[in-house]
Structures are given as structure tokens and as C-alpha cells.
Amino acid sequence: MSKLINVKYNKKPCYDICIEKNFKALAGKIGEIYEGKKKACIVTDSTVGPLYAETLTNAVKDCFSEIVVFTFKAGEESKNMDTVQDGMEFLLKNNFTRKDVILALGGGVVGDTAGFIASIYMRGIDFIQIPSTLLACVDSSVGGKTGVDYKGYKNIVGAFKMPRLVYINTGLLSSLTARQYYSGMGEVLKYGLIMDAKYYEWILDNMYGIFDLKPSILEEMIEKSCLCKQKVVESDPLEEGLRKILNFGHTLGHAIEKHVNFKLLHGECVALGMICAAHISWKRGKISMEDFFEIRDMMVPFNLPITIEDIDVKEVVKLTKNDKKNDSGSKKAKFVLLSKVGKAVFDEEVSDEEMLTALAEIHYTEEDMKA
Secondary structure (H helix, E strand, O other): OOEEEEEEEOOEEEEEEEEEOOOOOHHHHHHHHOOOOEEEEEEEEOOHHHHHHHHHHHHHOOOEEEEEEEEEOOOHHHOOHHHHHHHHHHHHHOOOOOOOEEEEEEOHHHHHHHHHHHHHHHHOOEEEEEEOOHHHHHHHOOOOEEEEEEOOEEEEEEEEOOOOEEEEEHHHHHHOOHHHHHHHHHHHHHHHHHHOHHHHHHHHHOHHHHHOOOHHHHHHHHHHHHHHHHHHHHHOOOOOOHHHHHHOOHHHHHHHHHHOOOOOOHHHHHHHHHHHHHHHHHHOOOOOHHHHHHHHHOOHHHOOOOOEEOOOHHHHHHHHHHOOOOOOOOOOEEEEEEEEOOEEEEEEEEOHHHHHHHHHHHEEOHHHHHO
16 A cells, blocks of 8 residues: 655645555656656666666656666765766766756665755756665655765765655665664654654564564554654754754764764664763653663664774764754754653753763773673
8 A cells, every 4th residue: 555745845745755565656656747758867876776776767767768877886985075976977978957857766875965966966956766775765865855975074065955756665675684674773763762752662562563574564664754754844844943853863873973984874873872862861850761771772672783892982072073963163062862752852062071971871892891
């Protein structure tokens, strides 16, 4: 059973999130958006492209006059300006104009990079998000944030660019490694923790269906997560206020991600960051000790880390100063904290000492392991 969510921008219908089991409905959705045939460029990576680029091409071949494929090396290390330049050169060589379309086929790296190319090529061309990871389905494909990393700093160059369509084919998730799949659960759990305690309970109650990728459970989980994000991005599309709650776990999460040179997946780092943010929330008396330990321990069944070995915690704290969410000149990091399970507050100033204490909760050295 297909599911459809319409996302508004400035209170006007902007794009649909279409949740399907395959690509059968995609051509029809594209036909609803465009009259006449345009050229399309599938932007993908070296992992997803060989699996699905041909299938996608066959699914939409009657929608476009020409379809070409631009593939870059998979991985966070490709999310940079060099890939953006290569992509724009590819579009130029294939005579793409502002009237043509980019199809972003892949996970968060592909969606963010392709979306950023779309935002700046000839001052902006249309793009369609076709996410292939759980994390991209529930988070990065929705909301219009695009961007790339710069000199190791996460998403520091970017733009808001709304897609014309987000088409989620849940069948693509079957090819994910277990680690990639569970990385997406970091963002799923986040929605429950920051805005919907009942959804958080639903996730825990349906744990085994989530483990087994049971289609009905998977579709409902993606729909519920997208509805959470829809509510936030419609209220605050350009992240001037409420949308900041979506950064729960991301301040220290991004710092850890950079510190380990992206050896951990984004969702894994977000999980560690959420534990730290929950710890600070507990120590400030916003949530109970029991709430904190339950939040921490519920990462474990979803194969998300709750500890990390041999990091330089002072360096991690230092990296938070370069977080794009911080105000200029502020000596303290801006955090999203929990006031209770299911409700978050944003723009909370957190001291270095609080961050170090929280990091001590997740950091284990070789000496700790021997003890």
C-alpha cells in the first residue's frame, strides 16, 4: 500500500514524499510534475549505481528525452567540492540546462551532494530525491538541506534547495549491510526522543519487526519518521527556530565524526551524541537518571554504539566550536537538550566542563578495558 505525504513550504504545497515497495509508481509521479520531456542525470555513487542505476533508468525512460548517469566514489570522503565540480562539468558536457532534472539515487552523501549541485548549477535546476538508505529515507532526503563537507568540517558549505519529489522505494533497503541499516535507527530514535514519546514507545514495541525488515513495520516506521520531520520543516523551513531540535545529538556527534575521520557512520556518531546530550539533560535535572540510562541502553538492541575507545575528548570539545549551529563569538556550544522524553529544547548553552563530563560517560581507554 503506497503512502503519500505532502510537504508545504511557506504554507504552500511544495513536494510529495511517496513511500512505495518498488519503482512502479515513479514514472506516474514524475508525469504529474512535468509536462513534456526533459533530460535527466542520475547522480549516484560507486556502491548504489551498479545495483540500481539501470533499474531506475528503465523505470523512468519514458519520462525523459535522455538519461545519463554520473557516478562518484562511495563514501563521506567524496562529499566535497571536488565532486561538486566534477558533477557540474559532467552536466555541462552533456548540455544540461536549467529546464532539466537531477535524480539523486543513493544515501545521504549522494542526496546532499546532488542537491547542492542542483542548487548552484545555472543558479538552480530541479532535483528528485531517491534515497537508498534508511537514514536518507527518514532524514536527509526530506527538508531541502543540501551541502558538502569542507576541509573535514561537516556540511559547512551548502544551501536550502527543496526537491520536487522524494520517492522512497523500500525495496532498496534490502541490499544494505546491517551496519548501514542500523545507522539509520539513530535518526529514527531521535524523532521519538525529541517530539513524540508515543512513537518512541512504538519503536521499542516493534523492535523485532524492525530487525527483520518486516515490510509493514518498515513502511510505518518510515512514514512516522517522515511525518515528524514534515511537521518541523513546515513550521521552520530555514532552521531559524524549531527546526534546530532536529540537531539533537549532532553537536558532539559531528565533532566525534570528524575526530575519528569519519570511520564511524553518521547515525552511529549521532547515537553517541544523543547519549551525551541526554547525560547533560539529566545532570541539569531536565530528565531523570532512569530516563538517561534507558535512552543509553536502548541504543544497544539497534546495534548502535554507547561507548567509544581512545578519543581525545578535549579535541572533540574543541571541534564543537566550529559547529555551524553556534552563534558567532559565543564561547559556549549551542545544544539541543531534552526536557522530557518526547520533548526537546534548543539553543541551550553548554559549557566545556559539561561536555567533558558527558564524554567521560561514553569514552573508554585501554586502561578502562583492563580494569
